[in-house]
Each structure stands twice: as C-alpha cells, then as structure tokens.
Amino acid sequence: MKKQAAVIGAGSWGTALASVLGQNQHTVRLWCRREALAEEINTAHKNEGYLKGIVLPDNIVATTDMKEAAEKASYIVLAVPSGAVRKIARKLMPYLHEDTIVVHAAKGIEPESFLRVSQILKEEWADLSFRGMAVLSGPSHAEEVAEQQPTTVAVSGTSEQVQTLVQELFMNQAFRVYTNDDFLGVELGGALKNIIALGIGLTSGLGYGDNAKAALMTRGLAEITRLGTHLGASPLTFTGLSGLGDLIVTCTSEHSRNWRAGNQIGSGKSLEDVLEQMGMVVEGVRTTEAVYHWSRELGVEMPITEGLYKVLFEHVPPENMAKSLMERGKKNEKEHSIMLLDNN
Ligand SMILES: NC(=O)C1=CN([C@@H]2O[C@H](COP(=O)(O)OP(=O)(O)OC[C@H]3O[C@@H](n4cnc5c(N)ncnc54)[C@H](OP(=O)(O)O)[C@@H]3O)[C@@H](O)[C@H]2O)C=CC1
Numbered sequence: 453m454k455k456q457a458a459v460i461g462a463g464s465w466g467t468a469l470a471s472v473l474g475q476n477q478h479t480v481r482l483w484c485r486r487e488a489l490a491e492e493i494n495t496a497h498k499n500e501g502y503l504k505g506i507v508l509p510d511n512i513v514a515t516t517d518m519k520e521a522a523e524k525a526s527y528i529v530l531a532v533p534s535g536a537v538r539k540i541a542r543k544l545m546p547y548l549h550e551d552t553i554v555v556h557a558a559k560g561i562e563p564e565s566f567l568r569v570s571q572i573l574k575e576e577w578a579d580l581s582f583r584g585m586a587v588l589s590g591p592s593h594a595e596e597v598a599e600q601q602p603t604t605v606a607v608s609g610t611s612e613q614v615q616t617l618v619q620e621l622f623m624n625q626a627f628r629v630y631t632n633d634d635f636l637g638v639e640l641g642g643a644l645k646n647i648i649a650l651g652i653g654l655t656s657g658l659g660y661g662d663n664a665k666a667a668l669m670t671r672g673l674a675e676i677t678r679l680g681t682h683l684g685a686s687p688l689t690f691t692g693l694s695g696l697g698d699l700i701v702t703c704t705s706e707h708s709r710n711w712r713a714g715n716q717i718g719s720g721k722s723l724e725d726v727l728e729q730m731g732m733v734v735e736g737v738r739t740t741e742a743v744y745h746w747s748r749e750l751g752v753e754m755p756i757t758e759g760l761y762k763v764l765f766e767h768v769p770p771e772n773m774a775k776s777l778m779e780r781g782k783k784n785e786k787e788h789s790i791m792l793l794d795n796n
C-alpha cells in the first residue's frame with residue numbers, strides 16, 4: 453500500500469533510499485540542505501554530485517523545508533552522516549507524531565558519548581512519543597542500489613511490528629530486506645565495519661596483498677564480534693548481512709569511501725587532504741576515534757582499531773600498524789569463541 457515517506461539527507465544514501473521508495477510507488481519527500489540540489493532533483497530528476505548518471509523516479513519531490521518534508525510522513529528515513537544526527541533530530545522534533553516510524557540508516561558511533569545513532573535519537577527525543585524506530589543496515593553501496601542491482605539488507609525495529617512494516621516499505625525485486633530482532637547487533641555491525649575497511653584500504657595503499665586483506669577481514673570480524681557480544685549483541689548477527697555481509701562489501705569494493713580513504717592514507721596522503729578531497733562522508737574516522745577510547749574503557753581488546761587510531765590520530769606511520777599487529781604475543785584463534793561458549 454502507498455505510504456507517505458520522508459527521507460532526510462540527499463547525499464548518496466538518502467537519494468538511493470528515496471529511489472527505492474519511489475520505485476515502490478510511495479509518496480516521497482526528500483529533504484536536502486541546499487536549494488540548488490533540490491532544484492536539480494525536482495527538474496532534472498538527477499543528483500549528479502552524489503549519484504552520477506542515475507535518473508531518479510519522478511515521484512520523488514525534493515525540498516529544503518523540513519516541515520514540508522516530514523510533517524505528513526508516517527515513515528521518516530534518516531540518511532545523514534552520524535555526526536549530523538543530533539542536529540537533524542532537533543529539527544525533526546516538531547514533526548514526529550504518534551504514527552511516525554523513524555528508520556535510521558546511518559553508520560557511526562559518537563566519539564564524545566560512545567552512543568549509537570538510535571541512542572542519540574532516543575536521548576534527543578526523550579519527551580516525545582512516536583510509533584517506533586528501526587535501523588536499516590547491510591551490504592548496500594548507494595551507487596548499486598540506485599542502479600537497481602540486487603541488494604540485501606537487514607532491518608531491526610523497536611517492535612516486531614515496526615520491523616515488519618519497514619521490511620514491507622522497502623522490499624522490492626532488487627532490494628531484499630531481512631528482519632533481525634537484534635537491534636544492537638545490526639546497528640553495531642554497520643558502524644564498526646568501517647574501521648576495518650579503512651584499515652584494509654591502508655594496507656592496500658602500502659602495497660600489501662590479498663593475504664593481508666583476508667587476515668584483517670577475519671580478525672576484524674573477530675574484534676567487532678568481541679566488542680558486540682561484550683555489549684550484549686548476538687554473535688550470530690555478526691555473521692549476517694549487517695556484520696560479515698557489510699564487512700565484505702566495504703572491504704572489497706572501490707565504491708567504499710572508507711576503503712578509498714585508507715588506501716590514500718596508506719599511499720602517503722594526509723588524513724586532512726583525503727577528507728577534504730573525498731567530498732563525501734568517511735564515517736570510519738570518527739568511529740575509530742570513538743571505538744578506540746570506548747574499547748579501552750570497557751577493557752575489550754581491539755588491536756586493529758588501536759593500530760588504526762594511532763595512524764589517524766597520533767601520526768604513527770601506516771607501515772608500523774602492520775608491524776605492530778604481526779608482532780603481538782601468541783594467541784589462540786578461538787580464544788573468544790571459547791569464552792562465548794562458556795558463557796552460554
Ligand atoms: N553511501 C552509501 O553507500 C551508504 C551510506 N550509509 C550511511 O549513510 C549515512 C549517510 O551517508 P551518505 O549519504 O553516503 O553520505 P554523503 O557524504 O554521500 O552525503 C551526506 C549528506 O548529508 C548531508 N549533510 C552532511 N552534513 C550535514 C549536516 N551537518 N546537516 C545536514 N545535512 C548534512 C549532505 O548535505 P550536502 O550535500 O549539502 O553537503 C549530504 O546530503 C552515513 O552514516 C553512511 O555510513 C549506509 C549505507 C550505504
């Protein structure tokens with residue numbers, strides 16, 4: 453059935469998700485922060501700066517007016533970088549109502565608070581009542597979603613009903629949505645894989661090969677799972693679309709801004725230059741900062757995150773990261789799995 457949906461953020465991901473909703477014949481309002489972009493979307497049905505060569509469904513109406521975008525929406529999809537979530541949450545406050553379902557699609561952790569995006573939203577909207585919240589996450593580069601290439605994602609919601617409604621809202625022949633009741637795990641997987649993708653890009657930039665890539669992906673998944681299960685997420689979620697699935701796509705695709713940023717830093721560019729030239733968000737930088745401090749506070753071992761933090765924030769040369777990882781003390785590969793089994 454046709455729904456009223458607002459997508460907040462007209463970057464790569466917001467535009468691609470608006471496109472899916474438009475294909476599903478929903479009424480879509482896409483909130484942009486720049487008037488020129490809203491005009492490009494409304495007149496040419498394109499967003500060339502973020503999704504080159506893509507023609508958008510003509511039932512997407514772009515606007516810079518938050519009221520116009522969100523007031524009548526029963527679904528509000530939040531697709532801005534995690535660093536903009538607090539500010540946008542405040543702007544959205546007047547337009548949430550009893551029937552609103554908020555779907556967030558951002559992947560990050562706040563460095564100052566170690567909060568996930570859903571926790572930031574709950575904090576900002578503590579006094580408001582709305583129908584529920586969901587997180588949509590998984591292996592889904594915007595460029596391929598916009599081309600209607602087969603894509604699968606996971607959705608988790610604050611209730612089973614919310615989860616199913618969001619699944620129905622987005623699902624179509626090119627965009628397959630699985631439900632997963634582990635909200636924490638789904639949200640963490642999407643945020644944490646960006647750290648590992650940056651690290652793998654970095655080793656590629658240094659000239660290391662596929663063995664190093666496989667090692668970092670595997671041990672990266674181990675440390676993501678270690679933190680996630682410490683916080684109460686299900687280990688199985690990290691083997692699913694929002695865990696392993698998203699890790700694979702981000703670590704192996706040149707679409708990935710995190711991988712590309714790491715690659716350029718490994719090739720000798722400074723972090724500042726890379727971020728300035730990317731023109732799009734590189735969530736892994738902020739998340740590395742957050743998770744480095746968070747894991748230390750929690751006493752959870754995350755050596756890849758630690759190595760990357762030192763390269764990004766303490767000016768340690770990238771080649772030292774690989775060296776320090778290779779020179780760590782002897783370990784049993786299944787150490788953490790054994791602890792998990794013991795706890796069950
Ligand atoms: N791209 C992808 O393939 C996927 C991205 N994601 C996640 O989605 C989130 C958004 O990423 P993505 O769309 O790719 O990012 P982009 O860099 O492509 O676009 C960011 C968008 O957010 C807007 N924006 C940035 N800062 C602010 C702010 N302070 N206030 C209001 N609007 C702001 C930008 O506006 P302007 O154009 O005016 O600068 C732009 O529309 C991230 O958390 C990302 O990890 C998740 C899955 C896939």
Ligand SMILES: O=C(CO)COP(=O)(O)O
Pocket residue numbers: 559590591592593594646649698701702707708709710711733734735
């Ligand atoms: O999350 C993504 C794909 O699922 C996008 O990754 P990047 O932000 O690295 O481009």
